[in-house]
Amino acid sequence: xxxxxxxxxxxxxxxxxxxxxxxxxISALALFLAAAIxxxxxxxxxxxxxxQRWVVPLFQAxxxxxxxxxxxxxxxxxxxxxxxxxxxLVLLAVPSILLNTVAGxxxxxEFMLETAAACGMTRGQIWxxxxxxxxxxxxxxxxxxxxxxxxxxxxxxxxxxAGGLGEIIFTGLGLYRFDLLLAGGLxxxxxxxxxxxxxxxxxxxxxxxxxx
Amino acid sequence: xxxIEFCDVSKKFHGSAQNAVDHVSFAAEEGEFITILGSSGxxxxxxxxxxxxxxxxxxxxxxxxxxxxADADVTNLRRRIGYVIQQIGLFPHMTVAANIAVVPELLHxxxxxxxxxxxxxxxxxxxxxxxxxxxxxxxxSGGQQQRIGLARALAADxxxxxxxxxxGAVDPITRAKLQEELLQIHxxxxxxxxxxxxxxxxxxxxxxxxxxxxxxxxxQFDTPEQIIKHPADEFVVSMMRSVQEKERFxxxxx
Ligand SMILES: Nc1ncnc2c1ncn2[C@@H]1O[C@H](COP(=O)(O)OP(=O)(O)O)[C@@H](O)[C@H]1O
Ligand SMILES: [Mg+2]
Numbered sequence: 107x108x109x110x111x112x113x114x115x116x117x118x119x120x121x122x123x124x125x126x127x128x129x130x131x132i133s134a135l136a137l138f139l140a141a142a143i144x145x146x147x148x149x150x151x152x153x154x155x156x157x158q159r160w161v162v163p164l165f166q167a168x169x170x171x172x173x174x175x176x177x178x179x180x181x182x183x184x185x186x187x188x189x190x191x192x193x194x195l196v197l198l199a200v201p202s203i204l205l206n207t208v209a210g211x212x213x214x215x216e217f218m219l220e221t222a223a224a225c226g227m228t229r230g231q232i233w234x235x236x237x238x239x240x241x242x243x244x245x246x247x248x249x250x251x252x253x254x255x256x257x258x259x260x261x262x263x264x265x266x267x268a269g270g271l272g273e274i275i276f277t278g279l280g281l282y283r284f285d286l287l288l289a290g291g292l293x294x295x296x297x298x299x300x301x302x303x304x305x306x307x308x309x310x311x312x313x314x315x316x317x318x
Numbered sequence: 319x320x321x322i323e324f325c326d327v328s329k330k331f332h333g334s335a336q337n338a339v340d341h342v343s344f345a346a347e348e349g350e351f352i353t354i355l356g357s358s359g360x361x362x363x364x365x366x367x368x369x370x371x372x373x374x375x376x377x378x379x380x381x382x383x384x385x386x387x388a389d390a391d392v393t394n395l396r397r398r399i400g401y402v403i404q405q406i407g408l409f410p411h412m413t414v415a416a417n418i419a420v421v422p423e424l425l426h427x428x429x430x431x432x433x434x435x436x437x438x439x440x441x442x443x444x445x446x447x448x449x450x451x452x453x454x455x456x457x458x459s460g461g462q463q464q465r466i467g468l469a470r471a472l473a474a475d476x477x478x479x480x481x482x483x484x485x486g487a488v489d490p491i492t493r494a495k496l497q498e499e500l501l502q503i504h505x506x507x508x509x510x511x512x513x514x515x516x517x518x519x520x521x522x523x524x525x526x527x528x529x530x531x532x533x534x535x536x537x538q539f540d541t542p543e544q545i546i547k548h549p550a551d552e553f554v555v556s557m558m559r560s561v562q563e564k565e566r567f568x569x570x571x572x
Binding site: 210215218220221222223224225226227228235236238239242313314315317318 | 370396412413414421424456457
């Protein structure tokens with residue numbers, strides 16, 4: 107078993123590394139896009155109660171949709187390959203980022219914002235210096251949930267031809283190659299842990315006040 | 319010229335039947351320590367927030383040193399007025415020094431001037447700068463946090479200070495100490511203080527003049543001695559009586 111795995115790594119190191127790189131790249135891009143959509147959308151929701159009333163329930167519903175379903179539902183629309191996989195991953199990740207952004211912003215007490223205004227901050231300064239920093243812990247939690255979800259779901263993206271570690275896993279499934287399954291699965295788990303750890307580390311760096 | 323003047327000011331909240339602040343007129347001079355006394359919900363906070371324009375009046379005008387605040391740029395106005403609240407509202411993600419420096423930063427003071435001012439204020443409120451400047455609010459006791467809140471409000475040397483029940487949430491011993499220190503700080507700076515409280519002893523101890531409010535209106539505005547000698551109406555009389563009863567209670571006990 108371990109001999110087999112060692113053999114696999116000896117012969118297929120390039121493929122393996124390429125799969126990791128693809129997996130990481132898709133995931134990073136999806137996370138970036140999801141954050142670029144989710145955080146501004148969350149801010150918009152808080153600024154306009156009207157938007158919030160239909161956006162938040164929509165994304166709460168989207169959140170409970172299984173990732174596999176989203177992936178396959180997109181095939182008739184976008185076909186197969188990298189793009190639909192990316193779209194699916196972004197769709198999966200936006201809800202947790204958006205909903206956490208909204209929750210983080212709404213849980214900031216009114217008197218904090220009023221105090222900031224009373225100090226003579228402009229609206230923009232209040233957002234930058236007080237409101238967003240105070241919502242940051244929740245936003246980062248959303249990002250952390252999103253990144254683990256993305257990395258796990260990106261495995262399934264191989265099913266529609268996006269490549270990545272899922273390819274190794276599905277090949278392993280097809281050929282009854284337990285070594286491939288293990289190598290792929292463990293690497294996905296490791297990648298996921300690494301990403302979540304990095305987000306936590308970022309949080310510790312950005313929010314020193316929480317850890318003194 | 320008055321430091322602050324209210325001219326027939328009214329404020330009504332949306333969906334409310336009566337005015338939260340109802341045809342209020344009064345004037346205070348520079349250097350005065352005015353306390354505003356009244357029971358919860360009588361409009362004290364609303365009155366204070368009209369001064370730094372967190373609320374806009376529905377009628378009447380408010381003058382600061384002769385200038386109608388409605389004509390002032392609102393952020394500039396606020397940077398010239400210190401504001402302290404019961405919930406303190408220190409920014410948890412900023413150090414003590416950064417909290418104190420908020421308004422000076424907004425005013426683009428130079429770095430050296432800001433750090434010198436921060437240390438000066440920490441000393442003024444009785445917290446050694448070396449020990450406290452790089453702490454976060456979460457590492458301070460309630461009384462210390464309120465000291466920082468006070469220092470932040472004083473940072474840009476405003477001529478007017480608004481204090482909304484600043485000691486409402488601290489224990490009685492700390493409270494008495496903070497009251498004493500606040501009096502000293504006021505005496506040394508020549509600023510005008512508007513200090514809101516629902517505690518009658520606090521109001522009479524701190525204020526050189528006391529505004530007594532009920533249901534959005536000013537019932538009486540006078541020195542503590544005059545209010546005690548000539549209470550304006552039945553409400554003020556009953557307030558005085560409650561203090562006497564409390565005193566009798568303690569005398570019998572001790
Ligand atoms: N933002 C607001 N919206 C609606 N009503 C308010 C608001 N703030 C205060 N009020 C009402 O105005 C009245 C005066 O409130 P406030 O000024 O906070 O009283 P105080 O500070 O003396 O306890 C109360 O009846 C209160 O319910
Ligand atoms: Mg109040």
